[in-house]
Amino acid sequence: MKLSFQEVVKRFGDHTVIDRISLELDGVHCLALIGPSGGGKSTLLRIVAGLEYPTSGVVALNGREIEYHDEALLRHRRSIGTVFQAFNLFPHLTALRNITLPLEKVHGKSGDEARELAEGTLRRFQLLAHAHKRPAELSGGQRQRVAIARAIAIKPQVILLDEPTSALDPEMTAEVLELIEELKREGRDLLLVTHEMGFARRLADRVALLAEGRIAELGPAEQIFGAPESEVTKGFLRRVLKY
Amino acid sequence: METWRDLILAPGGARGETSPPTVAKVLNTFLALFMLIGAVWLSLVKLNYNWNWGSVWDYRESLFRGWMMTLGITAAALVLSTIGGFVLALCQRSFVLPLRYFAKVLVEMVRCTPLLVLIYLIWYGFGGVFGIGNDYRFTAGILILTLFEGAYISEIMRAGIESVGKTQIESARAIGFTRTQTYRYVIIPQAFRQVLPPLVGQLVSLIKDSSLLSVIAITEFTESAQQVSSITYSNLETYLPLAGGYLILTVPISLWSRWLERRFKYET
Numbered sequence: 443m444k445l446s447f448q449e450v451v452k453r454f455g456d457h458t459v460i461d462r463i464s465l466e467l468d469g470v471h472c473l474a475l476i477g478p479s480g481g482g483k484s485t486l487l488r489i490v491a492g493l494e495y496p497t498s499g500v501v502a503l504n505g506r507e508i509e510y511h512d513e514a515l516l517r518h519r520r521s522i523g524t525v526f527q528a529f530n531l532f533p534h535l536t537a538l539r540n541i542t543l544p545l546e547k548v549h550g551k552s553g554d555e556a557r558e559l560a561e562g563t564l565r566r567f568q569l570l571a572h573a574h575k576r577p578a579e580l581s582g583g584q585r586q587r588v589a590i591a592r593a594i595a596i597k598p599q600v601i602l603l604d605e606p607t608s609a610l611d612p613e614m615t616a617e618v619l620e621l622i623e624e625l626k627r628e629g630r631d632l633l634l635v636t637h638e639m640g641f642a643r644r645l646a647d648r649v650a651l652l653a654e655g656r657i658a659e660l661g662p663a664e665q666i667f668g669a670p671e672s673e674v675t676k677g678f679l680r681r682v683l684k685y
Numbered sequence: 686m687e688t689w690r691d692l693i694l695a696p697g698g699a700r701g702e703t704s705p706p707t708v709a710k711v712l713n714t715f716l717a718l719f720m721l722i723g724a725v726w727l728s729l730v731k732l733n734y735n736w737n738w739g740s741v742w743d744y745r746e747s748l749f750r751g752w753m754m755t756l757g758i759t760a761a762a763l764v765l766s767t768i769g770g771f772v773l774a775l776c777q778r779s780f781v782l783p784l785r786y787f788a789k790v791l792v793e794m795v796r797c798t799p800l801l802v803l804i805y806l807i808w809y810g811f812g813g814v815f816g817i818g819n820d821y822r823f824t825a826g827i828l829i830l831t832l833f834e835g836a837y838i839s840e841i842m843r844a845g846i847e848s849v850g851k852t853q854i855e856s857a858r859a860i861g862f863t864r865t866q867t868y869r870y871v872i873i874p875q876a877f878r879q880v881l882p883p884l885v886g887q888l889v890s891l892i893k894d895s896s897l898l899s900v901i902a903i904t905e906f907t908e909s910a911q912q913v914s915s916i917t918y919s920n921l922e923t924y925l926p927l928a929g930g931y932l933i934l935t936v937p938i939s940l941w942s943r944w945l946e947r948r949f950k951y952e953t
Contacts, residue, residue: 493858520861529852534874543870544860592860 443504443600444468445490445629452485452655459485460496461655467648472632474637474646474663478678481652483635484604491602492518492635504599520548523593523601528609530589531577537564538573541592549596563591567621583614587621600631608637640683643667651675674675698791719891729921740917741926748923751909752930758823758905759892760932762830766891767884769831770838777843787870788839795836804829808901826905834891846872864893882946889935889942896931906930 445467452460460482467473475483488494489501492508492515501508508518531540541560545551551559564570567587577585586606593601603622607615619641626632627643636642642649642663649666651658651674658674659666670676692709704710741748778787795803807829849872857867899908910927914920 490860516861516863519859522859525860526852526855528857529850531855532853532871532875534878544862547866547870548861622733659784 446502448500451497453497465535470648472646474642474649475635477652482655483652487604487635491524505523523598525589525593525603533577535586536574541595563595568644582610583617586618603634741922744913751906755906759895761827766835767830769835773839774842792836822903826903841883845876848879849875878949882942885942889939892934
């Protein structure tokens with residue numbers, strides 16, 4: 443994945459959430475965004491996802507500049523898989539229908555094609571037995587795995603994961619993290635906002651620490667977790683790794 | 686076998702978490718009906734009311750025609766006000782501001798005006814458009830009811846649409862649904878479950894409210910009863926069947942609405 447930010451600013455009213463972030467990444471397969479809450483991680487991800495407009499600046503993904511107007515964003519979102527913390531799935535539809543609906547209505551697949559694709563994805567994630575259940579009948583971990591299945595079924599250029607395990611208990615967290623690790627092994631490009639430091643360390647080839655809307659430090663995982671240079675990073679890691 | 690305690694006290698005491706046994710439900714329903722009917726009956730005995738069912742029975746066909754007219758008017762108004770209410774609810778959320786505020790002002794004005802006043806206003810105010818005359822009474826009645834109930838239904842639907850969580854709309858956006866697709870595949874199916882029980886409940890109001898159309902001489906059920914009453918000089922002999930005729934329509938619908946409410950509550 444190629445990702446470029448030039449002087450990107452995002453303000454909500456008087457509050458500056460992203461404060462002139464610039465970065466250039468090339469050949470990165472998994473970028474993890476870590477940092478304190480309110481530091482701007484999720485907003486950064488949502489700007490890449492085309493769900494939030496930057497106040498100013500230029501963002502480019504895989505060499506193509508993201509145009510922030512409705513029509514172009516619609517196309518952009520369709521080329522990306524986004525998974526949120528919770529409530530990704532539509533509660534009135536079965537797991538299978540949750541996956542086939544966007545394939546049919548957004549990506550123009552026929553009913554049969556969509557079902558085949560969806561079933562294939564569910565089978566690979568050992569979720570086929572749950573295909574005809576509604577989200578309320580699934581565990582939290584299963585729900586997130588179906589949401590990830592829905593995101594990858596459309597063959598996205600990159601998968602964005604916004605704290606995908608924050609709403610889960612440890613056992614379900616493990617089940618979802620395993621799946622994400624498998625995606626990485628398949629060579630898919632991931633952008634991940636997470637509070638799971640161990641996971642970020644193991645999985646990410648680049649880690650960015652965001653605090654107060656700026657990138658405090660950006661580097662390989664070994665550097666960020668092994669020998670951090672910035673005081674902000676050191677302080678943050680000290681706090682989160684204490685317990 | 687239940688003891689008398691089980692028949693008059695709900696299990697679990699004041700917390701009342703569990704439903705009472707069926708025998709107790711039936712018994713207490715009949716007890717309540719018995720007391721209500723008993724009170725009316727005692728009062729009539731005291732009045733020494735002179736019953737004259739025979740003369741009203743001669744006009745049963747006219748009463749039945751009125752009842753059918755009420756059924757027709759409410760059925761038509763139901764369909765139209767549901768469609769109208771839905772369109773108004775969408776308009777209230779439109780990003781075209783004149784449309785949004787037109788819908789908001791209309792809904793608020795109609796909801797804050799008594800139906801009786803609204804009937805007079807529209808009947809006399811827009812008479813020029815309808816052309817006051819017998820041919821148009823039926824249409825005018827349907828339109829007045831549609832407007833009045835449509836305003837309430839639009840509020841029910843707006844609440845239903847707003848009950849669909851922001852996260853759902855966010856999910857739909859992330860997938861790449863257009864605004865229309867988001868409504869069609871995400872918002873409306875979910876809002877429908879929220880809206881159905883109060884919508885059915887509103888139908889009960891619609892049927893009852895239609896009785897006010899008698900003031901502009903539409904020969905629906907109430908107006909027919911009034912005519913029969915004045916011809917036969919009988920009061921209770923016409924008004925008791927009148928109440929019964931409305932209850933036949935409204936009670937099943939009201940029970941249906943409660944049933945829908947329970948069913949959807951347990952599912953989610």
